[in-house]
Each structure stands twice: as structure tokens, then as C-alpha cells.
Amino acid sequence: MLIGCPKEIKPQEFRVGLTPNAAQEAIAHGHQVMIEAGAGMGAGFVDDDYIAAGAQIVENAEEVFARADMVVKVKEPQANERKQLREGQVLFTYLHLAPDPAQTRDLIESGVTAIAYETVTDRNGGLPLLAPMSEVAGRLAPQMGAWALQKANGGRGVLMGGVPGVRPADVVIIGGGVVGTASARVAVGMGANVTILDRSIQRMSYLDDIFHGRLTTQFSDSAAIEELIQRADMVIGAVLIPGAAAPKLIRREHLAQMKPGAVLVDVAIDQGGCFETSHATTHQDPIYEVDGILHYCVANMPGAVARSATIALGNATMPFMLALADKGWRKACEDDPHLLEGLNTHAGHLTYYAVGKALGIDVLAPSKALKV
Ligand SMILES: NC(=O)C1=CN([C@@H]2O[C@H](COP(=O)(O)OP(=O)(O)OC[C@H]3O[C@@H](n4cnc5c(N)ncnc54)[C@H](O)[C@@H]3O)[C@@H](O)[C@H]2O)C=CC1
Ligand SMILES: CC(=O)C(=O)O
Numbered sequence: 001m002l003i004g005c006p007k008e009i010k011p012q013e014f015r016v017g018l019t020p021n022a023a024q025e026a027i028a029h030g031h032q033v034m035i036e037a038g039a040g041m042g043a044g045f046v047d048d049d050y051i052a053a054g055a056q057i058v059e060n061a062e063e064v065f066a067r068a069d070m071v072v073k074v075k076e077p078q079a080n081e082r083k084q085l086r087e088g089q090v091l092f093t094y095l096h097l098a099p100d101p102a103q104t105r106d107l108i109e110s111g112v113t114a115i116a117y118e119t120v121t122d123r124n125g126g127l128p129l130l131a132p133m134s135e136v137a138g139r140l141a142p143q144m145g146a147w148a149l150q151k152a153n154g155g156r157g158v159l160m161g162g163v164p165g166v167r168p169a170d171v172v173i174i175g176g177g178v179v180g181t182a183s184a185r186v187a188v189g190m191g192a193n194v195t196i197l198d199r200s201i202q203r204m205s206y207l208d209d210i211f212h213g214r215l216t217t218q219f220s221d222s223a224a225i226e227e228l229i230q231r232a233d234m235v236i237g238a239v240l241i242p243g244a245a246a247p248k249l250i251r252r253e254h255l256a257q258m259k260p261g262a263v264l265v266d267v268a269i270d271q272g273g274c275f276e277t278s279h280a281t282t283h284q285d286p287i288y289e290v291d292g293i294l295h296y297c298v299a300n301m302p303g304a305v306a307r308s309a310t311i312a313l314g315n316a317t318m319p320f321m322l323a324l325a326d327k328g329w330r331k332a333c334e335d336d337p338h339l340l341e342g343l344n345t346h347a348g349h350l351t352y353y354a355v356g357k358a359l360g361i362d363v364l365a366p367s368k369a370l371k372v
């Protein structure tokens, strides 16, 4: 199979879909790999690294999209990239379709077989291709929030760890999955007073165990959220209902009850965000203010630490990428129901139920899509 990897074109996205190591593995499996010139630069991989791995460098993305049997990327295809996708081609990348009707329509119309990293599952009920980036974004969230809390950036001027005789920042984390746990680890490490909310008692029990009383867990209902945000300096939104649009847990009227200059970090923004007033921002212009409350809503946070994030993502995607290349998408998905969960569009059909529900589009069952 000919595997192609274009340079990412989303603003300030420096990750790359294939590392030189992944390219070398694919070539060892008998495949050909084509990389757009300069695609790895932002993550510290030069063209010569790919050439040494046995890959071919091509001058532009058009050639990658035109020739590749499978396109491997990081971010959802942008409008210009979507025009170049076609039926019979496999696209393997993050998609986040539920909050993105335009992308969903374009992918369906293109006929491409699109497998979304964020909906591939594992046998423990986890999301193995989302988890590495959730680890990264989760660790970044308190760091970005702490920066926004600084007075010069519009924040309350509160230091995360406080100082002797002065209270630390109150940090509320909604959602105690991979992002929430990683955020808690960093916020606790910075000395903040951390409360983490989830709806899974089992998950809170795990968090209670591993943090040894260094944070408080609380069941996530609207009363608890309303009470906690009134004294919060920072709220981190880290909920997920896989594949679905994020529930809006803080609405605009709640902002008036918060402390002026408090910060909302909406990590769940790639699924539409869990605060009503959130809209996606970029690393170039990451924060904005609504009713005196700062919002940080960067939808590709790991792009800020592109090298660490690219390697972490590449480690996770490699076995799936190899299975897709070795067996073809159909056999790979037939053999692995967890990979089949990643199938979001195929041959003009939407094949993921939570997206269909969010956007009101009919869905072809993935098991039936295997036969189309
Ligand atoms: N902005 C960015 O750059 C990035 C964003 N993300 C996003 O972060 C979000 C979280 O991802 P993960 O932590 O990997 O998911 P996860 O599945 O590990 O954790 C989600 C948690 O939310 C909990 N939850 C669901 N509904 C809830 C509610 N109403 N209140 C409180 N908790 C609730 C679940 O029980 C679960 O523990 C996703 O939307 C993901 O796409 C992930 C990586 C990068
Ligand atoms: C998960 C995701 O959207 C990202 O890493 O950018």
C-alpha cells in the first residue's frame, strides 16, 4: 500500500501524522511511504530522517492526496484538504465530527473511508488513540490556565500554589478521565486546591485512591457545579461522551456568579466544548473574555508541544496504521471490532451513531459498511 502523510495546515499545528520510526516500520512491512517535504519540521524531524527511513519526499500535499491509498494525519482535514479526498481512499486522523457539520458533509460527499482516532476503543473501554493526546492536553491545561490567571493576561492575579499565609488557587476539574486526571496531577503539583467532578463513582474511587487525599472528588450534578464555580479561580472542562457533542455544563448566566478574572479552560472544545460561552481558539490568539471570565479554548492543545505529542501519538497509532496497511481497512476492521469503532464515514455514508444523533444524519451500521 502507498501511505501518504501531508504537512498539517491547521493554524499553529506543528505535529505530524507519521514519525520517521513509523515510516520505517511501514516500509519494513512492505509498504511505500510518501511524506510532504517539511511535514515533520515542526516536530523536529527533517526530510533526511524520513529518507533514511526509506520514505519518499514529495513537494506538495496535492501529490500526497492524489496518490496515497491511505492518508495519515493528525488534525481533521481542513476544507481544502477535504476537496482532495476520494472514494476508495482511507483517511486515518482525528475528526471530531459531532460539532462539525461542514466537515461531516464534505467527508460523506467525498466517499472517503474515514477512521477517526478519537473513537477507536480498547478492550478496557478506553480510547487508546485519544488517550496520549489527552495526557498531553491534560498536563498543559493548568499551565495554560495559570498563565491566563496572571494579571497582565486579564486574569485574577492569583498564584496557583499561593504562598505561606495566602490561600492557593481553587481549581475545579469537571470530568475525571484521562484529561482530568492529568490536569489534577499538574494542578496538585503546582500546589492548587483541587476538586474533581465526575459522574462515575468507580472513577472517583480510583482518583481518591491515587491522590491520597490531596484532592477532593465530588459527584457531578448541576447543583455541585454551580456551588463550586462560585469560589473557583480556574475551571477545567474535561468531560467526554465518546463521539458525541459535549454537554453544556456551565451556561452563560453562571458566569455572573463567578469571581471576575477567573479562568475557564475548555479542553473538551474539540467536541464542541462543555461551557456554553466556549468557542474554539488557536495558539496564536488563545484567550478571550465573556462577562469578566477568561476563556482558553484551544482545540489542538498538544500542537504546542509538537515533538512530545507527535512521538506519543505515533506510538499509539502505529499498530493500527500497520494493521490497516497490511490487511486493508475492511479486513483490519473485521478482525478488530475496536478499530471498527473508529469508522466514521465510508463510501458516502455516515457510520458513527453519536455523530448521526448530534447532526440528525442517517447512519449506516459499521457492520453493514464492511460489505459496501
Ligand atoms: N483541546 C485539545 O487539544 C484536546 C482535547 N481533548 C478532549 O478532552 C475531552 C476529554 O477527553 P478524555 O479525558 O480523554 O476522555 P475520558 O473518556 O478519559 O474522560 C471523560 C470523563 O468525563 C466524565 N463525564 C462524562 N459526563 C460528565 C459530566 N456530566 N460531568 C462530569 N464528568 C463527566 C466521564 O465519566 C469520564 O470519566 C475530550 O473531548 C477530548 O476530545 C483531548 C485531547 C486534546
Ligand atoms: C485530540 C485532539 O484533537 C488533538 O490532539 O488535537
Ligand SMILES: [Mg+2]
Residues within 6 Å of the ligand: 094, 096, 270, 299, 300, 301
Ligand atoms: Mg482537538
